[in-house]
Amino acid sequence: MRIDGKALAAARREATAEAVQRRTEQGLPAPVLAVILVGEDPASQVYVRNKENACRKAGIEPRTWRLPADTAQTDLLDLIAQLNSDPAVHGILVQMPLPKHLDEQAVIDAIDPDKDVDGLHPVNAGRLASGLPGFVPCTPQGAIALLESAGLTDMTGLKAVVVGRSVLVGKPMAQLLLERNATVTICHSRTRDLASQVKDADIVVAAVGRPELIQGDWIKDGAYVIDVGINRVEGHLVGDVQTEEAEKHAAAITPVPGGCGPMTVQMLLENTLLAARRQEETAR
Amino acid sequence: MRIDGKALAAARREATAEAVQRRTEQGLPAPVLAVILVGEDPASQVYVRNKENACRKAGIEPRTWRLPADTAQTDLLDLIAQLNSDPAVHGILVQMPLPKHLDEQAVIDAIDPDKDVDGLHPVNAGRLASGLPGFVPCTPQGAIALLESAGLTDMTGLKAVVVGRSVLVGKPMAQLLLERNATVTICHSRTRDLASQVKDADIVVAAVGRPELIQGDWIKDGAYVIDVGINRVEGHLVGDVQTEEAEKHAAAITPVPGGCGPMTVQMLLENTLLAARRQEETAR
Numbered sequence: 344m345r346i347d348g349k350a351l352a353a354a355r356r357e358a359t360a361e362a363v364q365r366r367t368e369q370g371l372p373a374p375v376l377a378v379i380l381v382g383e384d385p386a387s388q389v390y391v392r393n394k395e396n397a398c399r400k401a402g403i404e405p406r407t408w409r410l411p412a413d414t415a416q417t418d419l420l421d422l423i424a425q426l427n428s429d430p431a432v433h434g435i436l437v438q439m440p441l442p443k444h445l446d447e448q449a450v451i452d453a454i455d456p457d458k459d460v461d462g463l464h465p466v467n468a469g470r471l472a473s474g475l476p477g478f479v480p481c482t483p484q485g486a487i488a489l490l491e492s493a494g495l496t497d498m499t500g501l502k503a504v505v506v507g508r509s510v511l512v513g514k515p516m517a518q519l520l521l522e523r524n525a526t527v528t529i530c531h532s533r534t535r536d537l538a539s540q541v542k543d544a545d546i547v548v549a550a551v552g553r554p555e556l557i558q559g560d561w562i563k564d565g566a567y568v569i570d571v572g573i574n575r576v577e578g579h580l581v582g583d584v585q586t587e588e589a590e591k592h593a594a595a596i597t598p599v600p601g602g603c604g605p606m607t608v609q610m611l612l613e614n615t616l617l618a619a620r621r622q623e624e625t626a627r
Numbered sequence: 628m629r630i631d632g633k634a635l636a637a638a639r640r641e642a643t644a645e646a647v648q649r650r651t652e653q654g655l656p657a658p659v660l661a662v663i664l665v666g667e668d669p670a671s672q673v674y675v676r677n678k679e680n681a682c683r684k685a686g687i688e689p690r691t692w693r694l695p696a697d698t699a700q701t702d703l704l705d706l707i708a709q710l711n712s713d714p715a716v717h718g719i720l721v722q723m724p725l726p727k728h729l730d731e732q733a734v735i736d737a738i739d740p741d742k743d744v745d746g747l748h749p750v751n752a753g754r755l756a757s758g759l760p761g762f763v764p765c766t767p768q769g770a771i772a773l774l775e776s777a778g779l780t781d782m783t784g785l786k787a788v789v790v791g792r793s794v795l796v797g798k799p800m801a802q803l804l805l806e807r808n809a810t811v812t813i814c815h816s817r818t819r820d821l822a823s824q825v826k827d828a829d830i831v832v833a834a835v836g837r838p839e840l841i842q843g844d845w846i847k848d849g850a851y852v853i854d855v856g857i858n859r860v861e862g863h864l865v866g867d868v869q870t871e872e873a874e875k876h877a878a879a880i881t882p883v884p885g886g887c888g889p890m891t892v893q894m895l896l897e898n899t900l901l902a903a904r905r906q907e908e909t910a911r
């Protein structure tokens with residue numbers, strides 16, 4: 344079974360739109376997501392446009408700052424400080440990667456953790472690791488929703504293998520699976536015999552960005568496979584998993600494209616709505 | 628081979644004492660560790676006295692606040708705020724557990740992360756998960772030092788199994804092993820077939836607090852075993868591992884007591900010295 348990420352994202356966006364609608368009826372403002380895009384990177388421009396469109400469809404107001412590629416670090420930090428202190432702005436997203444002269448970590452650190460709807464701030468990583476409420480990065484949060492949508496609602500005692508240890512995907516993914524009582528193994532480029540790790544897994548999450556690294560016949564019969572990778576090979580997109588072969592063994596698998604991508608955008612919308620709600624609660 | 632945690636801690640304390648001595652010769656003050664003990668819990672009193680003694684032997688000045696068991700939350704938070712803003716205090720340690728009427732998480736959150744030498748603050752958990760400098764909890768940091776002292780300096784590609792997923796030990800332990808390029812599996816109370824996980828491990832870290840849960844014959848020949856557990860059974864202390872049987876298979880294993888315990892205290896001293904150095908750098 345292929346898990347339809349587009350359909351799940353559309354259904355959840357509907358629910359988000361309804362929740363925003365109910366807010367409006369109560370006299371609450373639309374959640375506002377500030378988006379900062381520095382420079383002209385074509386892929387980043389596409390991503391930002393997709394996010395803006397998704398926001399609008401859900402009734403969330405995107406406010407985008409398109410800054411020149413030579414923007415100074417201090418100017419960017421000033422803008423973030425201004426957005427942090429603006430009560431009308433609920434979420435702040437800085438589109439990565441930034442031009443090389445800018446210090447990405449310093450920029451992330453400057454965002455108010457309570458407006459960090461991308462879940463990039465170390466404070467949010469720490470809250471996740473400590474079991475405290477915060478913002479969870481969108482991609483792993485979407486991956487959990489995809490597993491649940493495929494019927495895997497109880498992960499207790501299952502063996503989960505996360506391939507990739509990035510701050511944005513692999514590490515928070517491991518935390519989320521651990522919270523759900525899975526036994527979690529984190530593999531990476533230095534792992535010996537990746538095949539035998541994957542062959543043993545009830546849940547496989549591939550997030551390494553290496554086209555079809557995970558061979559289809561490594562997948563255990565009945566396993567659940569989430570393919571986070573999006574790799575461009577000879578003009579078309581492939582994941583980190585050999586999808587067709589893996590599908591013969593897996594109980595469920597996400598396709599590329601149309602799996603994790605749409606859900607990542609949807610979780611951004613849900614995080615923005617959550618940010619608005621939390622800020623209103625704090626203000627009360 | 629038994630890893631002698633007492634000897635390693637003593638040798639490192641010597642090095643810490645020398646570093647503090649060199650600071651004194653340069654006209655820098657002794658590092659100061661503020662210790663807060665609330666109530667009369669006998670075990671906590673012993674722990675605090677041990678830490679005070681270890682500090683003094685290394686030339687670190689302990690300043691202990693012994694507060695009555697009925698101390699109000701606001702008074703405790705006021706004291707922490709005062710210690711946070713006191714430039715003469717480099718590290719702050721609140722001895723856990725606190726009496727039940729106090730909110731432990733709120734107390735931890737109140738400590739300045741840059742003085743949080745226990746590494747308990749979510750900001751420090753986040754820094755660790757994000758690969759940023761911060762304070763690492765003392766027990767897992769000591770466990771790494773114990774592995775290295777036994778000759779295991781390159782953990783690349785080794786299979787590490789961490790049994791236990793606590794915020795204080797299991798989770799940061801997994802991060803530290805991952806940083807060192809091990810393939811890391813986190814097991815816990817809901818793990819199915821713990822034996823088969825452990826049997827496959829080159830490195831085993833047991834931190835669950837269940838006496839001799841890890842059977843000796845589960846240990847792979849040549850594995851390195853760190854036993855964090857300290858359990859009182861019929862008047863004497865045993866670890867989470869069946870030490871004698873495990874020793875027949877392991878390349879190296881820590882005893883209980885005399886393994887992780889002394890190193891946890893020593894890492895507190897090293898964290899306090901580090902805190903003093905960092906605060907001096909920031910002040911410059």
